Amino acid sequence: MSQDSFEDWRQRRHAELAGPDSWFGLVGLFWLEDEVSRVGSAADCVVRLPAGPAHLGDLLMRDGSVVWRPVNGAGRHLATDRDGKPDVVNHELLSFFIVERDGKLAARVRDRGWAQQRLFHGLEHFSEDPAWIVEADWLPLDPPLILEVPNVSGDLKPVTVGFQARFEIAGQTLQLLPMSVGDSEVFFVFRDRTSARETYGGGRFLKVKPAADGRIRLDFNRAFNPPCAFTPFATCPLPPPENWLPLAVTAGEKRWNGAH
Structure with missing residues (x-):
């Protein structure tokens, strides 16, 4: 850990909270319970996005791993946050990633444009x-x-x-x-x-x-x-x-x- 000054620490902390990946930008946490979880803005989606297409794709849980299968595009495995930074799926200003808590998986949804509507002082x-x-x-x-x-x-x-x-x-x-x-x-x-x-x-x-x-x-x-x-x-x-x-x-x- 660096030996930065208290003021440097405060400024770094402010930048973290004011940035696009701030905790203020989180808009949803959705626990994955089924083998297939729909992602999109439609009411029947397990991972409900606040905007965007009704069906963006599906999250597949297989043998403890997660696969992202978009409606348009190739599927890929997603690393969770268990061992470090998770893989992120982006759609315009929205993004989501998978977190693992006590053996359970959830998709965390973030609005990276949150600061355009709200100012952090x-x-x-x-x-x-x-x-x-x-x-x-x-x-x-x-x-x-x-x-x-x-x-x-x-x-x-x-x-x-x-x-x-x-x-x-x-x-x-x-x-x-x-x-x-x-x-x-x-x-x-x-x-x-x-x-x-x-x-x-x-x-x-x-x-x-x-x-x-x-x-x-x-x-x-x-x-x-x-x-x-x-x-x-x-x-x-x-x-x-x-x-x-x-x-x-x-x-x-x-x-x-x-x-x-």
Whole structure:
């Protein structure tokens, strides 16, 4: 992860949310349950597009893979988001791609022209405060914990947690459990006493650089809203009770007020 400044981070975050592939552009999430799912604007389509032809094509589910068969054109396999960026099917300003959640597949539909109708003026943040940059101990858990992490849809996903970040703020000893640990970043989901007041009620995300020499740096100034703060068509993990911090983290992004 780059060592960009807080202002650079804010500008990059703004560009991400204001761009054509922003979470604001999602207009549908359709779960695929049948072997053949029609895609188009007609009422009988499983994947319902807000505009365009009545029948654009079909999604075929075969042996755990997905094939896109357009009405006009050759068919092709579509990679889901399971192992990285999914393949995208474009039609004018509309696009869709396949997401995989706990063995189930869904088509996410995006309107890449959303910003032509709605302006995004940015997010509010707490002022940057070096007091919210914390050097935490990175402690192994033996045996690892198995957490049942809920998401906004009410589903539970088992997550194996092998480490814990332990740190002190305002005289309190606190812990956070990571939701994932990778070669390039560690991902946390947390809730605090600003949640549902000054910040998003479903908690916030924090991504940091991997630990080194038994220490990990948590910069809460870069805590950010999950996609579910901006669209009902995302499936976001919620913070487990172990990551409910008993104090107000007055750092990072504030709650999105819904105005563009």
